[in-house]
Each structure stands twice: as C-alpha cells, then as structure tokens.
Amino acid sequence: xxxxxxxxxxxxxxxxxxxxxxxxxxxxxxxxxxxxxxxxxxxxxxxxxxxxxxxxxxxxxxxxxxxxxxxxxxxxxxxxxxxxxxxxxxxxxxxxxxxxxxxxxxxxxxxxxxxxxxxxxxxxxxxxxxxxxxxxxxxxxxxxxxxxxxxxxxxxxxxxxxxxxxxxxxxxxxxxxxxxxxxxxxxxxxxxxxxxxxxxxxxxxxxxxxxxxxxxxxxxxxxxxxxxxxxxxxxxxxxxxxxxxxxxxxxxxxxxxxxxxxxxxxxxxxxxxxxxxxxxxxxxxxxxxxxxxxxxxxxxxxxxxxxxxxxxxxxxxxxxxxxxxxxxxxxxxxxxxxxxxxxxxxxxxxxxxxxxxxxxxxxxxxxxxx
Amino acid sequence: xxxxxxxxxxxxxxxxxxxxxxxxxxxxxxxxxxxxxxxxxxxxxxxxxxxxxxxxxxxxxxxxxxxxxxxxxxxxxxxxxxxxxxxxxxxxxxxxxxxxxxxxxxxxxxxxxxxxxxxxxxxxxxxxxxxxxxxxxxxxxxxxxxxxxxxxxxxxxxxxxxxxxxxxxxxxxxxxxxxxxxxxxxxxxxxxxxxxxxxxxxxxxxxxxxxxxxxxxxxxxxxxxxxxxxxxxxxxxxxxxxxxxxxxxxxxxxxxxxxxxxxxxxxxxxxxxxxxxxxxxxxxxxxxxxxxxxxxxxxxxxxxxxxxxxxxxxxxxxxxxxxxxxxxxxxxxxxxxxxxxxxxxxxxxxxxxxxxxxxxxxxxxxxxxx
DNA sequence: CTGTTAGCGCGTTCAA
DNA sequence: TTGAACGCGCTAACAG
Numbered sequence: 142x143x144x145x146x147x148x149x150x151x152x153x154x155x156x157x158x159x160x161x162x163x164x165x166x167x168x169x170x171x172x173x174x175x176x177x178x179x180x181x182x183x184x185x186x187x188x189x190x191x192x193x194x195x196x197x198x199x200x201x202x203x204x205x206x207x208x209x210x211x212x213x214x215x216x217x218x219x220x221x222x223x224x225x226x227x228x229x230x231x232x233x234x235x236x237x238x239x240x241x242x243x244x245x246x247x248x249x250x251x252x253x254x255x256x257x258x259x260x261x262x263x264x265x266x267x268x269x270x271x272x273x274x275x276x277x278x279x280x281x282x283x284x285x286x287x288x289x290x291x292x293x294x295x296x297x298x299x300x301x302x303x304x305x306x307x308x309x310x311x312x313x314x315x316x317x318x319x320x321x322x323x324x325x326x327x328x329x330x331x332x333x334x335x336x337x338x339x340x341x342x343x344x345x346x347x348x349x350x351x352x353x354x355x356x357x358x359x360x361x362x363x364x365x366x367x368x369x370x371x372x373x374x375x376x377x378x379x380x381x382x383x384x385x386x387x388x389x390x391x392x393x394x395x396x397x398x399x400x401x402x403x404x405x406x407x408x409x410x411x412x413x414x415x416x417x418x419x420x421x422x423x424x425x426x427x428x429x430x431x432x433x434x435x436x437x438x439x440x441x442x443x444x445x446x447x448x449x450x451x452x453x454x455x456x457x458x459x460x461x462x463x464x465x466x467x468x469x470x471x472x473x474x475x476x477x478x479x480x481x482x483x484x485x486x487x488x489x490x491x492x493x494x495x496x497x498x499x500x501x502x503x504x505x506x507x508x509x510x511x
Numbered sequence: 512x513x514x515x516x517x518x519x520x521x522x523x524x525x526x527x528x529x530x531x532x533x534x535x536x537x538x539x540x541x542x543x544x545x546x547x548x549x550x551x552x553x554x555x556x557x558x559x560x561x562x563x564x565x566x567x568x569x570x571x572x573x574x575x576x577x578x579x580x581x582x583x584x585x586x587x588x589x590x591x592x593x594x595x596x597x598x599x600x601x602x603x604x605x606x607x608x609x610x611x612x613x614x615x616x617x618x619x620x621x622x623x624x625x626x627x628x629x630x631x632x633x634x635x636x637x638x639x640x641x642x643x644x645x646x647x648x649x650x651x652x653x654x655x656x657x658x659x660x661x662x663x664x665x666x667x668x669x670x671x672x673x674x675x676x677x678x679x680x681x682x683x684x685x686x687x688x689x690x691x692x693x694x695x696x697x698x699x700x701x702x703x704x705x706x707x708x709x710x711x712x713x714x715x716x717x718x719x720x721x722x723x724x725x726x727x728x729x730x731x732x733x734x735x736x737x738x739x740x741x742x743x744x745x746x747x748x749x750x751x752x753x754x755x756x757x758x759x760x761x762x763x764x765x766x767x768x769x770x771x772x773x774x775x776x777x778x779x780x781x782x783x784x785x786x787x788x789x790x791x792x793x794x795x796x797x798x799x800x801x802x803x804x805x806x807x808x809x810x811x812x813x814x815x816x817x818x819x820x821x822x823x824x825x826x827x828x829x830x831x832x833x834x835x836x837x838x839x840x841x842x843x844x845x846x847x848x849x850x851x852x853x854x855x856x857x858x859x860x861x862x863x864x865x866x867x868x869x870x871x872x873x874x875x876x877x878x879x880x881x
Numbered sequence: 882c883t884g885t886t887a888g889c890g891c892g893t894t895c896a897a
Numbered sequence: 898t899t900g901a902a903c904g905c906g907c908t909a910a911c912a913g
Binding site for chain 2 (some may be wrong): 229462
C-alpha cells in the first residue's frame with residue numbers, strides 16, 4: 142500500500158514508508174486508518190485476506206472464476222475494507238489489450254455525429270468497454286494522429302465516423318496508420334465510405350438522394366438546385382451525384398449545383414445563388430445546411446414551401462420541430478454508430494460493408510408544384 | 512519484438528519465436544520484413560539502435576531530454592524503421608498517472624452536453640490529453656460507476672457535467688466515490704451545482720432566470736407559467752425558483768408551475784396545462800423543452816408570440832434558426848466545459864466555484880403585451 | 882482449487 | 898551523457 146495523499150505532487154521514491162499488514166488485527170486497523178491517503182494494490186488485498194496474489198486476482202478481476210467460496214468472501218471483504226481499486230494500466234499491460242474502444246468523429250456539436258456517437262457508446266457500455274473520443278474538427282491530420290494515439294493506447298477497436306475526403310494522400314496515410322494499428326491486432330470500423338479496407342457501415346447516400354429526387358420530381362418540380370457542400374467531401378459528392386443521376390434518369394434538366402461549407406452557414410450562404418438560378422426546389426445535402434438555407438430564405442422574404450421547396454438529408458432528431466418541417470432522407474444514425482462498433486468488435490475473416498438505406502420523408506418544406 | 516499477426520487470437524506463450532536483431536544488417540532486414548506482423552517494443556528499438564533501454568526511453572518518451580545528438584538520431588531512426596508505437600499502458604503503469612481525462616455527461620445527443628463536451632475536449636487536446644467519455648443517460652448509478660471506472664483508469668481528472676439531483680443518498684455516494692478518486696491524486700471538476708466539494712463552473716441559473724423574468728415582466732406580462740422539468744433536478748429547480756422569486760420581487764402573482772421531463776417531450780406535454788392556466792408567457796427551463804412547447808402550441812393552433820409568449824434557457828446554437836426565434840438566457844456552454852477542465856487540470860489549494868452569468872436574449876418568441 | 886513465479890513494456894533512480 | 902537494474906500492479910502459465 143503506497144501512501145499517496147497528494148499523489149499529484151508525489152513521485153515514486155519520495156514515498157518511502159510502507160505499511161505492512163500481515164493479517165494482524167492492529168496492523169489492519171492501522172491500514173484502515175491510513176485508507177484516506179493510500180493507494181491499495183492487489184497485493185495488499187491478498188495479504189490482508191491471507192491468500193495469494195493469484196487468488197485475489199481471480200476473485201476481483203478474473204474472468205472464469207474458480208475460487209472457493211470462503212476464500213472468495215475473504216478477498217472481497219478485504220478489498221472492500223481497504224478500498225481496493227483495480228489498476229487498469231497494470232491489467233492492460235499484463236493482458237496486452239485494453240477494455241477501451243476509440244471513437245473518432247469530426248465534431249460532437251454536429252448532431253449527426255452526436256447521434257452516431259450515442260449509438261456506439263451504448264454498444265460499448267453494454268460490453269463493459271470505455272470509449273475514448275477524439276474530435277478532429279475536420280482536420281485530416283488530426284484524424285491520423287488520433288488513430289496513432291489510440292493505437293498506442295492499445296484500444297480494442299477504433300471507430301471512424303464521418304465522411305472521407307477526396308484527398309487521396311491523406312486517405313492513404315490514414316490507411317497506413319490504420320494498418321499499423323491492425324498489425325497489432327486492432328480492429329477498425331467506419332461509418333461512411335468503404336475506402337479504408339475496414340468494416341464499414343455505409344449510408345445509402347447515392348440511393349437516398351436519388352429516391353429523394355424522384356419523390357420531389359413526383360411533386361412536379363423540374364428545376365432543382367443542390368446545395369452541395371464542399372467539393373472534397375465524398376458524402377456530399379455522393380448525395381449530389383445520386384440526386385443528379387436520378388434527375389437525368391427521369392429526363393429532367395441537371396440541377397444547379399452550388400458548393401459551400403457542409404454546415405449551417407454553408408447552407409445559408411449558398412441558397413441565394415440557388416434561387417437566383419430559378420430553382421423551385423432546393424436540395425441541401427444535409428439537414429444542418431437545410432436549416433441555414435431556410436434561415437436565409439426567410440431573411441429574404443422567400444416563403445417555404447410556397448415560393449420554393451427545400452429538402453435536406455439525415456433527419457436529425459433535434460431539428461424535427463422546425464417550421465416548416467423539413468423533408469429529408471432519414472438515416473438511423475444511432476443504429477449506424479452502434480452497428481459499426483459491433484462489426485469492429487465481432488471480427489470476421491474479411492471486411493464487411495453494411496449498406497444502410499435512407500428513407501425519404503416528405504414533410505412541409507416541400508410542396509406539390511402547380 | 513513479438514509476433515502478433517493475429518494478436519486478437521494469440522496469447523502470450525503461444526508466441527514462441529523471438530527475432531534477435533543485434534545490429535546485424537541481415538537480421539535487421541529480416542526484422543523489417545516481419546514488420547507487418549510484429550509488435551515492436553522499446554527494447555527492440557534500443558537494440559536495433561545499439562543503445563540502452565534508458566536512452567531509447569529518454570529519446571522517445573522522455574520529458575526533459577538529455578541525450579546526445581547522434582544517439583538521438585539513431586534511436587529515432589530505429590523507431591521509425593521498426594514502426595515503434597509507445598505502449599501507453601506500460602507508460603502509465605511506470606509513471607503512475609495516465610494522460611487521459613474522464614468526462615461524464617448525461618446525454619451526448621442533448622446539444623447542451625455536446626457543447627460542454629466540445630469545449631472540454633478542446634482543452635484536453637491542447638494539453639495532449641485523451642478524453643474518455645461516459646454517458647449516464649441520467650442514471651445516477653451509472654454516474655457513480657463511471658467515476659469508479661475512471662478512477663481505475665487513473666485518469667488525471669474527471670469532469671462531471673450536468674445537474675445534480677435532489678437525491679441526497681445518490682449524491683452522497685457519488686461524493687464518496689469522488690473522494691476515493693481524489694485520495695489517489697485525482698482531480699475533479701463539475702459543471703453545475705457546487706455540491707461535490709470540487710472545482711465547479713456554476714451557471715447562474717437563479718440569476719439568469721430572474722433576469723429573464725424581469726425582462727418578460729417588462730414586456731407587460733403578468734400571468735406566467737413555468738415548464739419546470741423534473742422536481743428532482745437542481746438546475747430545473749433553481750431556474751424555476753429564480754424566475755418565481757423575481758416575479759414575487761416585482762409584486763407579480765406566482766407563476767403556474769408545471770413539472771415534466773427535462774427534454775423536448777417534457778415541454779411538449781407540459782405546455783397544455785400552462786396555457787389552460789391562462790398564462791400569457793411560458794418559461795421553459797431549457798431550450799429543448801421550449802422547442803417541445805412550441806411544437807405543442809403549433810399543433811393546437813395557438814400562435815407564438817401572438818397568443819402566448821415562450822422563452823427558454825441555454826441558447827442552444829443548433830436551435831437558433833427556430834421560428835419563431837426563441838427568447839432565452841444565453842450560457843457560454845463551450846467555454847464552461849473548457850473552463851471546468853482547466854480548473855481540474857490546474858489544481859489549487861481549495862475548491863473554486865466560478866459563477867457563469869447568463870445573458871437574457873429576447874427574440875421573436877416573446878412579445879410585448881398589448 | 883490454490884500458490885509460486887515469470888513476465889507485460891516502460892520510467893527512473895543510481896553508478897559509471 | 899549513458900547504461901544497468903529495479904519496480905510499477907497485475908495476469909497467466911505451471912506446479913502442487
């Protein structure tokens with residue numbers, strides 16, 4: 142048992158005193174008296190209970206327990222009395238793997254990632270795993286750095302949530318970093334595109350956008366605009382492409398495509414050009430952008446859906462009470478996050494790709510034309 | 512260097528082969544060839560570089576570096592060639608403290624917590640710390656369990672975000688768990704009420720609500736209702752109390768208080784009774800509840816703000832584009848999360864409480880009464 | 882079922 | 898500056 146009253150200031154070596162507690166009643170009491178400032182180890186517990194280290198380990202941290210009832214009780218009592226806390230670092234070192242998973246997201250404030258994270262964290266919790274979260278704020282370098290750190294942490298699995306970019310060099314380096322991690326036995330899954338040779342939960346961006354286009358065309362719209370987000374973001378690209386392809390397939394004119402940032406302000410800024418181009422229906426490639434678009438239209442006195450229809454993508458729960466209610470493509474985000482972590486945690490021989498279909502939901506923000 | 516091709520399946524002991532790499536060119540090449548399936552340790556790097564373990568350690572992980580340039584270069588080269596990854600668990604064990612902080616929140620999908628988390632994570636990143644996140648989903652037991660786990664992880668600090676409940680027994684047990692953690696040198700901070708004897712960032716719930724009440728009274732409102740959330744949640748209580756007290760101070764009648772859940776559905780369900788009671792102005796104790804209230808009013812054909820005014824609390828960024836724009840009390844959430852972690856990380860002699868004032872923001876959802 | 886013992890990989894004295 | 902050696906706390910053979 143090491144004294145560690147102000148462990149933050151103390152370093153090993155400054156702590157000279159050791160308290161022996163060989164089972165003697167008095168010494169045990171002494172030990173308990175010192176509890177307030179002591180770090181109790183498994184060895185302390187074993188001694189206090191009068192058993193071997195191994196037995197104590199089996200009782201307190203072992204998986205398949207095979208310890209007699211009386212010894213078990215003694216160990217548990219001793220642990221409780223001394224206030225024993227497992228030292229996870231020691232466990233991890235001895236076992237070679239941590240009970241931790243890593244989660245790398247772009248931005249927790251974005252409800253899309255929050256929902257994914259929530260789903261993943263529920264799975265983690267159900268399996269007794271802690272979650273280490275890294276936020277990249279869309280910085281590719283940081284994403285790579287997080288994978289590296291999580292690798293050093295020997296986490297059981299890494300979940301990469303969020304669209305890949307078209308930056309091939311960055312993707313390549315990320316992949317190398319992931320390979321390093323996998324070489325050490327790590328498992329990887331991602332939500333987004335199947336570009337990393339890992340288990341992937343792939344939202345049906347193309348198909349969903351196509352279905353949305355068809356539905357909107359079904360409302361009589363002919364002149365579309367797409368608030369397409371950044372050119373480099375594959376999710377944004379796929380949704381734009383799926384939308385455009387579906388229109389082409391229906392023999393309709395190509396949509397007017399406006400690029401911008403992938404967030405609320407991106408939608409706000411881009412929608413002006415969209416209406417100027419004469420679109421009767423604007424598709425923002427995600428809900429958050431759609432919200433920005435709605436705000437901009439409101440500011441310009443353009444009514445939705447009377448003057449122009451607006452649709453988004455994702456069906457973010459927090460945004461469901463918007464007025465007018467947003468037409469969109471629903472993605473089961475929490476499920477996707479959960480599923481991705483499950484894939485990573487239940488390894489298979491080869492990487493699996495699970496496609497998640499989006500469901501078109503038409504609400505008030507889009508109306509039948511004419 | 513341990514072979515670990517399928518480390519997940521292998522256990523120590525099954526790995527019999529060891530590759531010696533004593534500096535011989537051929538053996539080194541061999542080692543590199545095996546890189547794809549090997550876990551490289553610091554010892555491997557040291558041998559490969561022809562230096563001692565200590566030197567390798569100083570170069571790769573040491574803080575105050577004092578190693579000759581040539582040796583340094585050799586070590587770095589060897590590490591790069593072999594693809595060395597620090598084993599954080601071993602480091603943590605040897606050092607006694609992990610470069611990790613713990614963050615316990617109620618619900619990441621709630622934008623309130625997402626914003627707090629975001630602020631805290633930025634601070635963590637700026638200090639090279641990883642963040643372990645636990646989501647309690649408002650389960651007090653789970654909160655306690657997370658503190659215990661984070662304690663076992665030997666995290667540097669634990670940040671508890673979210674209101675305490677009035678459950679004294681649970682608070683007491685949480686506090687005991689926190690004490691255990693602190694005994695081992697851990698640091699604790701929380702966002703919310705100063706009930707845990709820890710550094711606290713305390714939003715001015717009472718004062719903010721009072722200021723809001725005054726502002727709304729200034730608009731001519733006299734008959735108020737409060738969507739007060741759960742009776743057991745202290746944040747909800749404080750906001751309700753502050754609001755009521757301010758009204759009393761102004762000589763106005765007490766508000767009609769309706770309890771419910773602290774989320775969107777709680778607001779949706781409670782607002783009916785509020786209007787039935789004849790309130791001209793409804794104060795929902797958080798923005799998310801206010802959104803629910805707006806939805807319910809819309810569903811009933813009650814216009815906001817023409818028929819009834821609605822105000823919230825927090826000023827959630829994601830909700831700023833709501834129609835009508837929500838009057839609320841702005842809290843700098845990201846700053847609060849960041850500040851709390853800073854407090855925990857920069858310990859002082861005694862627990863500090865930092866009060867964060869809320870700023871009343873009147874927007875469209877409240878109007879001057881005829 | 883229980884105890885003994887040898888590592889897990891790294892940090893850090895201490896001596897050279 | 899550099900190296901040798903011990904210890905961090907725990908797990909998992911192996912022996913009994």
